[in-house]
Amino acid sequence: MKRYSAFAIAREAARYHTGWERAWRSPEPKSHYDVIIIGAGGHGLATAYYLGKNYGITNVAVIEKGWLGGGNTGRNTTIIRSNYLQDPSAAIYEKARSLYETMSQDLNYNVMFSPRGVIMLAQTEHEIRGYQRTAHANALQGVKTEWIGPERVKQLVPIIELSGPRYPVLGGLWQSRGGTARHDAVAWGYARACSNMGMDIIQQCEVTGIDKSDGNVTGIQTTKGAIKCNKLGMVVAGNSGHLADMAGFRLPLESVALQALVSEPIKPCMDVVVMANTVHGYMSQSDKGEMVIGGGTDGFNNYTQRGSFHHLEETVRALIETFPMISRLKMLRHWGGIVDVTGDRSPIIGTTPLGNCYINCGWGTGGFKAIPGSGWAMAEVIATGEPQGLAAEFGLNRFQEGRFIDESVAAGVAH
Amino acid sequence: MLILTCPNCGIAADETELHADGQAHITRHGAGASDDDLETYLFMRNNPKGVHFERWRHVYGCGKWFHAARCTMTLEVFGTYPAQTLEPPKELVAKIKKKRPDWEGFVK
Numbered sequence: 001m002k003r004y005s006a007f008a009i010a011r012e013a014a015r016y017h018t019g020w021e022r023a024w025r026s027p028e029p030k031s032h033y034d035v036i037i038i039g040a041g042g043h044g045l046a047t048a049y050y051l052g053k054n055y056g057i058t059n060v061a062v063i064e065k066g067w068l069g070g071g072n073t074g075r076n077t078t079i080i081r082s083n084y085l086q087d088p089s090a091a092i093y094e095k096a097r098s099l100y101e102t103m104s105q106d107l108n109y110n111v112m113f114s115p116r117g118v119i120m121l122a123q124t125e126h127e128i129r130g131y132q133r134t135a136h137a138n139a140l141q142g143v144k145t146e147w148i149g150p151e152r153v154k155q156l157v158p159i160i161e162l163s164g165p166r167y168p169v170l171g172g173l174w175q176s177r178g179g180t181a182r183h184d185a186v187a188w189g190y191a192r193a194c195s196n197m198g199m200d201i202i203q204q205c206e207v208t209g210i211d212k213s214d215g216n217v218t219g220i221q222t223t224k225g226a227i228k229c230n231k232l233g234m235v236v237a238g239n240s241g242h243l244a245d246m247a248g249f250r251l252p253l254e255s256v257a258l259q260a261l262v263s264e265p266i267k268p269c270m271d272v273v274v275m276a277n278t279v280h281g282y283m284s285q286s287d288k289g290e291m292v293i294g295g296g297t298d299g300f301n302n303y304t305q306r307g308s309f310h311h312l313e314e315t316v317r318a319l320i321e322t323f324p325m326i327s328r329l330k331m332l333r334h335w336g337g338i339v340d341v342t343g344d345r346s347p348i349i350g351t352t353p354l355g356n357c358y359i360n361c362g363w364g365t366g367g368f369k370a371i372p373g374s375g376w377a378m379a380e381v382i383a384t385g386e387p388q389g390l391a392a393e394f395g396l397n398r399f400q401e402g403r404f405i406d407e408s409v410a411a412g413v414a415h
Numbered sequence: 416m417l418i419l420t421c422p423n424c425g426i427a428a429d430e431t432e433l434h435a436d437g438q439a440h441i442t443r444h445g446a447g448a449s450d451d452d453l454e455t456y457l458f459m460r461n462n463p464k465g466v467h468f469e470r471w472r473h474v475y476g477c478g479k480w481f482h483a484a485r486c487t488m489t490l491e492v493f494g495t496y497p498a499q500t501l502e503p504p505k506e507l508v509a510k511i512k513k514k515r516p517d518w519e520g521f522v523k
Contacts, residue, residue: 241462252458299435301487343458400454
């Protein structure tokens with residue numbers, strides 16, 4: 001693989017850009033791999049990458065039924081933060097956030113990480129108390145966040161209306177080192193690095209069955225034939241329940257639609273990320289100038305990647321009260337993704353009832369920010385065969401043992 | 416927009432009038448149940464790609480609970496029926512089976 005650099009751009013400019021090579025290979029599947037990862041989204045590719053980088057396991061295939069990064073990795077609103085209440089969450093999300101800081105250098109791929117800062121607005125008395133508690137918890141966890149008053153919010157976000165009739169801004173939880181990154185680039189960067197380590201990324205290849213013998217996984221059936229493996233990692237977000245069904249176990253998940261939309265591009269007006277959890281409105285401005293807006297989930301099971309229009313309407317209606325200047329903006333596109341939500345709104349990373357089969361799912365509405373940390377933790381679980389390290393608390397057994405990592409209570413809403 | 420006919424009051428209600436409450440026909444376990452049973456009751460869900468039986472409440476209408484059979488792949492509604500039952504009506508299961516020959520049938 002040729003490295004990307006300023007020198008490479010100059011070299012290619014001098015020869016009419018004829019020397020750029022494909023970022024990753026698209027090979028046919030081999031008959032056997034040490035590890036197969038199902039799902040070439042951010043989490044799956046990051047898992048493969050850290051298997052190679054941290055454990056030297058490179059006889060790996062990443063299988064994808066659609067195209068690389070075409071699921072929730074390409075459908076989220078790219079917010080990165082780690083201001084979670086519970087210790088295991090703060091640990092894995094902070095690991096992820098810190099890995100984002102050096103990801104472009106690490107992968108030799110510009111993921112456009114922009115640590116512009118994230119504010120979570122407090123718009124009710126309950127939220128003031130909740131976020132102050134989170135700020136104290138973060139201080140103990142070593143995650144830098146602070147509680148700020150309305151004047152400071154206005155200073156950071158001049159376009160905000162503090163005294164809205166329904167949703168006044170009473171303060172906020174400010175994480176100055178949170179921000180955004182280019183979501184596609186994260187998937188592409190990992191894919192390029194994985195391919196460079198000799199891993200096979202196989203797109204347009206749907207898994208149709210899981211092969212088992214004596215309670216252990218032995219391989220998978222796909223639309224490109226049977227592939228054998230020693231270990232299997234399932235990292236397929238909304239389709240986890242479907243895949244688990246093939247493997248013969250159940251998961252504590254429900255798949256629902258989550259929506260987002262972007263406006264027409266306008267001049268720079270907001271250089272931080274603003275999250276309004278009470279009204280399910282999440283807004284930032286992309287480098288192209290579009291206002292990127294995330295909404296809430298629908299209440300019912302859905303695999304169609306389309307959400308209900310009235311949820312978008314509710315989100316936009318509330319955001320217009322907080323940001324009156326966006327009321328005249330035209331919305332250019334809106335879309336939905338299928339997110340897998342657990343009972344405690346925390347992910348599942350660990351072993352499964354099937355031997356040598358590991359799962360990483362349940363990231364729900366907030367998986368993008370976790371991609372590097374999730375891959376790091378999942379790689380450790382697959383390499384060692386034990387749920388340990390960052391993943392230790394996130395096992396499937398926590399639902400039976402009552403050891404919840406309860407972020408639904410902490411956030412009050414999806415997060 | 417999802418439209419379900421409430422079997423209690425007969426009104427064809429759109430989803431803004433309704434509240435979804437997840438999988439129907441779950442066996443409820445109480446004190447003295449095994450860890451497995453409690454986990455299944457509280458957390459494990461079918462989450463199928465396809466035919467799904469669910470609980471809904473006509474919250475901004477008659478206020479009553481009912482059940483619906485829906486396809487999660489197409490959002491097609493197969494039918495609704497009263498909540499006072501342990502499994503879906505046979506006619507509804509037959510109707511779904513006709514439309515979805517590959518469907519494995521009702522699984523609790």
